[in-house]
Amino acid sequence: MNITKEQVDDLNAIVTVALSKEDYSEKVDTTLENYRKTANIPGFRKGHVPMGLVKKQYGKAVLLDEVNKMLQEALNNYLTEEKLDVLGNPLPMAQDEFDWDAEELTFKFELGLAPSFDIDFGKDAITHYNIVADEEMLNGQVERIQKQFGKLVGHKEVIKDAEITATFVNEEKEINNKATFTFDKIKSEEAAEKLLGTKIGETVTLSTKGLFEDDHDLMEVLKVSHDDAHGLDIEVTATIEESNTRDLAELNQELFDKLFGEGNVTSEEEMKAKIKEDAEKQFVQQSDQKLLNDVTETLIENAKFDLPAEFLVKWIQTAGENPMTEEEAKAEYEKSEKGLRYQLIEGKIITENNLQVTFDELKEFAKTYIKAQMAQFGQLDPSDEEVENITMRIMSNQEEVKRLSDQVMSQKMITFFKDNANLTVKEVTYEDFVKEAYS
Known part of the structure; x- marks a missing residue:
């Protein structure tokens, strides 16, 4: 040979x-x-x-x-x-x-x-958001908790600040759905005027156009598809079933124990501190994901290299279960080119910096993930044996191992970018983060 x-x-x-x-x-x-x-x-x-x-x-x-x-x-x-x-x-x-x-x-x-290239983060700094829970957010969250655990008070008619339960009907669109919504979600002044004072059991006719601030609320209330909800302009009848308000729950030890476990929180200040801690942990995940997306875009833009495009189109034609035409393969290559470029960049970073996922790292990550999942269902203190048994079952599933490995590697990449990319840290409230990051 x-x-x-x-x-x-x-x-x-x-x-x-x-x-x-x-x-x-x-x-x-x-x-x-x-x-x-x-x-x-x-x-x-x-x-x-x-x-x-x-x-x-x-x-x-x-x-x-x-x-x-x-x-x-x-x-x-x-x-x-x-x-x-x-x-x-x-x-x-x-x-x-x-x-x-x-x-x-x-x-x-x-x-x-594969092409030869250098990793270039670029000259311009990338914003890394430090999202904080401000006093306004904390107060709002405390009030929502008080409403959630407060006493429900029924009314004979619709009033402002009420939770309204109504049955919505439109025969032509085959809509017949009972739903609960808060009065403050209503955007249409005409609809608000019709609803205010409507007695339990009475029916009003409402226009769906501009009914709510967000068309996604319309989707939930009418149980229509996402596409149908946007721009929907029909009339529906709404029969009022309930009109309720809630007396705010008292911020006392009974409520603290119900929310955080017995004796873990003993005052409103401690409650806010706990809410702030939990919220900002969640914010870190969102901030990190935004950072990963931004650094990825920067690396793809700045890493200038060619690909063997003609070869890859030919390979795509024959790689799948069903052969493609040259035109189909070209279209598929154009869709996947950006992802391929990042795979090469990521692979180079992983290789040159030895960012491998070890078995022990994967196992510890799986245990942490399992404990978090169990906590959501009220199992706050599972035994080590129970967690170990579930972990080993997960580790025997190749698809689960691949999914968890990708998450661990994503965390390693984020850590690498925090240490090596040209970053500018910016402290913002969550509201400002949403405006800046996703506007």
Whole structure:
């Protein structure tokens, strides 16, 4: 066997694999002999079929199969030994009138090579948001908790600040849904005037256009699709079922224990401090995700390198279960090019900085994840044995391991960016963060 490489350019190469009969004949003969022992051919006893007949019937198929196995193994070993960083898989080059009976079989494969490039974070600083829970947010959260655990007070008619339960109907659109919403969600002044003072059991007709501040509320109240809710302009009848307000719950030890466990919080100040701590933990996740997105965009924009586009389009044509046309493959390449560029950048960062995910790291992350999930269902103090058993079940599931590994690697990348990217820390409230980050 002889393998050679022709460098077409920096991003493309052709590998030639030459096989002599000595390379594959023994394996072919062994396979055919096994066929001979097991073949059921009319007129011959099992194990006594003439080899000539076996070769005539199975010889070419066995030859193709054994040669293909050898080629795959040889190519994989060659790419590893030569440390060639390839994109996609080697593509066999078509050869007209290939002679399978020749003394030497020669095969050519196209390779798409990964580009060489430098990591460049750019000159302009990237904003890293430090999101804080301000006093206004904390007061609002405390009031929401007081309302949630407060005493429900029923009214005979709709009043301001009420929680309204109504049944909405529109026969043409097949809408018939009972829903609860707060009066302050109403945007339409006309609808607000109609609803105010409406008694329990009475029906009013409302226009859906501009009914709520947010069309997503319309989607929930009417139980219509996301697309139907946006711009929906019809009339619905609303039969008032309930009109309730809530007396705010008293901020006392009973409420603190119900929310945070017995004795963990003993005052409104401690309650706010706990809410602030929990909220800002959640904010860190959102801030980190925003940072990851921004650094990713910056790296893709600043890392200037070419890709073996022509090769990749050809590879995409044959890589899936169903072959694509050249036009379909080009469209798919254009959609995936940005992601491929970041994969190369991320791979370079991981390799050069040894950011591998170890088994112990993955196991500890899984335990933390499991405890957090159990806490959401009220299991605040699970035993070590219980957590260990669940962890091992998760670690035996390849899909779960892949999902958790991606999360651990994402955290490693965020830490790397915090240490190495050109960042400017900006402290903002959550409201300002949403305005700045997603406007």
